Amino acid sequence: MTFDTAATDILILGAGGAGLLAALHAHDSAPNLSIALVVKGLLGKCGCTRMVQGGYNVALNPADSIERHFMDTIEGGKWLNHQDLAWTLVNGAVERVHELENRWGCYFDRNPDGSVHQKAFAGQSFDRTVHKGSLTGIEIINRLSEQVYARPITRFEEHRALALIPSRDGEQIAGALLADMRTGGFRLVRAKTVLLATGGGPSLYRYHTPSGDKSCDGLAMALRLGLPLRDMEMVQFHPTGLVRGDHTRVTGTIIEEGLRGVGGHVLNGLGARFMDRYDPRAERATRDIVSRAMFEEMRQGRTGPHGGLFISMAHLDPSMVRREFKGMVDRCADVGFDLVGGLVEVTPTAHYMMGGVEIAPDAATALPGLFAAGEDTGGVHGANRLGGNGVANSTVFGGIAGQSLARFAASSRGAPEPDADAAARAVDAAARPFREKPGGLYPLREKLLGLMWDKVGIVRDGAGLVEASHELADMADEVLSVGIAGSARFSASWHDRLNVENQILVGRAIAAAALARTDSRGAHFRADFPECGPLTESANTLVRLDGAVLQTSTRAVKFSRVKPGRSLT
Secondary structure, three states: OOOEEEEEEEEEEOOOHHHHHHHHHHHHHOOOOOEEEEEOOOOOOOOOHHHOOOOEEOOOOOOOOHHHHHHHHHHHOOOOOOHHHHHHHHHHHHHHHHHHHHOOOOOOOEOOOOOEOEEOOOOOOOOOEEOOOOOHHHHHHHHHHHHHHOOOOEEEEOEEEEEEEEEOOOOOEEEEEEEEOOOOOEEEEEEEEEEEOOOOOOOOOOOEOOOOOOOOHHHHHHHHHOOOEEOOOOEEEEEEEEOOOOOOOOOOOEOOOHHHHOOOEEEOOOOOEOHHHOOOOHHHOOHHHHHHHHHHHHHOOOOOOOOOEEEEOOOOOHHHHHHHOHHHHHHHHHOOOOOOOOEEEEEEEEEEEOOEEEOOOOOEOOOOOEEEOHHHEEOOOOOOOOOOHHHHHHHHHHHHHHHHHHHHHHHOOOOOOEOHHHHHHHHHHHHHHHHOOEOOHHHHHHHHHHHHHHHOOOOEOHHHHHHHHHHHHHHHHHHHOOEOOOOOOOOHHHHHHHHHHHHHHHHHHHHHHHHHOOOOEOOEOEOOEOOOOOHHHOEEEEEEEEOOEEEEEEEEOOOOOOOOOOOOO
16 A cells, blocks of 8 residues: 655654654754644643643642752662653653743642642652642643644644654664554654654553543553563553443543542442551552552452542542542542542542653664653652653653754754655555454454453463463454454544554553563552562663564663662752
């Protein structure tokens, strides 16, 4: 099949917090360069940043400090973090949150004295989470989208990125192949430099939070390009996802962490609190600990009518709950729950991927010209992300990436010649479903969701991971024979098929990394290796795709700023 071509100086794949900030910073740094932004849906109306409820971690209070924020991040990440990236995060967050308000027009909640209000989030030693009620992401995305619309930035809306295309000599990135979801056609966009910011999104689990357009596309493209992914076993489960039955997609969506931070209780099916039996911080323990405790209560059968547990705010001031968590109160009411005075059924839900593409502090990857930011990257959060550090990560590194993109493109003489054979192979692979016999996709997807939840989920063991790896390899073969009927124009089935293929590949990477890590650390818990190894001997896992085979290796963590047993505070 043929494809159209287009050209730009800077190509940005993804339009969440990372992609939008990158576009704005790139334009400000080099307004003479052309910039193109690719978004799978409509600008400002899709993606995970828009869904952020809780807020943005930043050390603003004089009693707080960036060193304290850094140590919370490192200790929460169980010492697997890339410390230079974590240091960049906590420093950059201070600058970026002021920029979001004073330059881009975001407005966050205030204290009576006019200072920015910061609320409590679990796993942190200080209340440092800036927010806009419980709808922080909508505020950020709306304002950033307005700014992008006001600039001469090309928008490829309802286009999905299919493949990263290297240069003909393989020495650098040359662009990306896109599918126009409206026409079903293919387009190769040549570029001097490319940003991968599609967002991760563990949507390959039975219960998951990400938006429906998230299917691990960026991570799958990076694997196929030959880039290593680090710490892919580290999949974060948020403790409180709504449960309303399997018939509705609202099941799995988040009830935000601030509810636990302000004093909400998690109850089992008997109506009893239990978190103090698992951690002295009770409900304010980190997400991994609360999720595992809830999973154990569920495993032992102490559940609600739909197999979940409960969160209760009824013991707190009802006016405070209504005022501080209006978005959550409304969301629960929409599906028949009374968050203020009743019980809301919840379950741990796959939420965030701490692993991903390796980057330097300037967002550069191992392939010259290719940069990455946001949830497509690994290293910032280590083994466990603190709530509120996610949108900070996206916006801090998105802005940094934009400046790096501009510098790289300005210093380039011209766009490199793309590898035409690689582009043709990517087109052929994406069009394959129309050559196969239709059917079998949705049972395969349901099988994938169940397999990842049961064997590569909150609690894992070696035997289950081996079984999952074999089953996922079989699924990878099976999905290739699944065909799609009809036209590629506006074909939801075609994109579902592409989604499942990407999710299976990334699921294989998660299972391989989980099998390679024979200790328990943060979000990764092995029932057969329940203890955490010596922190001084911490190592990162690396997964690379070699042909059809996933190769794993480990590498010692570099403690570039602080060693286990010591602190910057």
